[in-house]
Amino acid sequence: MADVAHRANVSTMTVSRAFKRDTSVSADTRDRILKAAEELGYVFDSIAANLSSRRSGFVAATIPSINNANFADTVRGMTEGLRDSGLEILLGFTDYNVEEEERLVGQLLQRRPEAIIVTGGRHTPRCRKMLANAGVPVVETWDLPSDPIGHVVGFSNAEAGRLMVDHFVARGYSKLGFIGGDTSRDTRGLDRRRGFIAALQDRGLDASRVIASGVPPISMREGAAAMVEMISRWPDTEAVMCVSDLSAFGALMECVRRGIRVPDDVAIAGFGAYDLAEQSVPPITTIDVGAHEIGIRVAELVLDLLNGRHAPEDRVVVGMTPRVIVRHTT
Amino acid sequence: MADVAHRANVSTMTVSRAFKRDTSVSADTRDRILKAAEELGYVFDSIAANLSSRRSGFVAATIPSINNANFADTVRGMTEGLRDSGLEILLGFTDYNVEEEERLVGQLLQRRPEAIIVTGGRHTPRCRKMLANAGVPVVETWDLPSDPIGHVVGFSNAEAGRLMVDHFVARGYSKLGFIGGDTSRDTRGLDRRRGFIAALQDRGLDASRVIASGVPPISMREGAAAMVEMISRWPDTEAVMCVSDLSAFGALMECVRRGIRVPDDVAIAGFGAYDLAEQSVPPITTIDVGAHEIGIRVAELVLDLLNGRHAPEDRVVVGMTPRVIVRHTT
């Protein structure tokens, strides 16, 4: 920067200003500086800028997996919402693992994000503490925790499970099963299963038909295998909810392979409103939680918080409403 | 750090050392320091560390889209390969757009990555120049550019197109079509189409059956629409390659909806070896390019380069071989 300043006959301070928007530098001076920088092959060093200004210019976000259309939609929404703010998103992947999340959050906080967004409302105690003490806005998403750390943009996964029971019952099914949500790793999937089970019990229906399989992310293949187990253990099962559209698709394809008619022999529903569920033949009944909108809302909230448009003590909770999309598999 | 040092009765330099691995601090002292840090709620500031040490601790990578299982696999491979090196990956998304890539690369370089990995071998002139002058290792992936900027871990997309023509011809098909690869945005998809066309021409086959549709990422829905157009314009088409498994799946589902038998009436193949292509009924013939392995190889290469295990002037080109996976749709 000193070299550029020298070449453009200004001080480094003016060079610094020339590289920012909305700063008081005359057009002439700015042009001269940018030209000098270009000639010298100067590349602005944002690490030094960050240290000096005590602003890192990014928001940290953790998501369970990079390979998931739902979380990808949320990240797209956040990116769109933050586009004009000058803030970038630093993404980390937890691999559906709260220990990994703890490690990741520790790493991310060392880079001094201006806000931190985490997927889900369950964390290790250490992780909760780090987030609570981070000194920047914290937003939990994709969940509606009973004891939030900071702010929330999410929905109740248990509610999503209940909604599907309502739908199944309205369709006349009463022998209902659930596939997925086994492990403690995908806590949101587990919540959906719990909501499903609780709704069965509330209605006095049999709540034993649960095939919990594998490590998340639950795959199409695991959905197929679980479906085989479901119909061999409980051949009279009338309708099955899968923890995600991917496993629902796997289950559906297994039925197609075996000549089991869907929904005539057994109904299948998923979760997540993936493109796949819409394009598959038959198209799959699913639940839309507005993944993209979650991202947009998170971005709006973060900008409001950073710009002081909320009282610091306000806890903002944006609750989204999961919605059943009825298609041909139920 | 000064506060921690004071509380632990050491200098800041010792505190600094205590927070690193492989440094000479006695176990006692380190424990005392970490305890003091814990008590004070001290969080290490890696921005300052980065400035002082002139090491950012991350590798930048650009991918076209967050929502693509292929690039996700590559990123997973890179993450795994870099896990023990202490390097993190800073991810940016270009949205299949070289102008956006240029902007993104500019931003990323300001954060001083220790290496930069870009998807694809086509860039704006300014972007090429920035990369060439970045002063850090540059790796282009998912392509085999004729004039690489730095190093390469990739494969020839044109070769992938040719391979599928070989496969179709070996299967006895001769009226061959291609879906996708329209725009200048997905240059790798375009290369696959070009390779496909060139192979047709080499064999003296009709090369006019091309439906180029939409903006990338080409979706299942667009694949379905393109298939409709293909069979209405060229009803005698015997086999169709789609630019990706997603559009191939869309095309296949459209055929199922219309009672068109696959592969008896028309054969369909995709690209990318997505899970979807394996799990769909019928399973879809596709091309596997080793997306995950690309990531692993990139990580190995980057570590070798950073550790001086290659002569600085060596240009490393790791060529992967695309491979047809034959399934039931052809």
Place this chain on the structure above:
DNA sequence: TTGAAAGCGCTAACAC
């Protein structure tokens, strides 16, 4: 609109 001085929070380099 521009500049001078001071310093952000850490680490390299060297000393002991």
Place this chain on the structure above:
DNA sequence: GTGTTAGCGCTTTCAA
């Protein structure tokens, strides 16, 4: 194994 000194490349603050 630990400490001292100097500074990384910017921006804040204040002044003109």
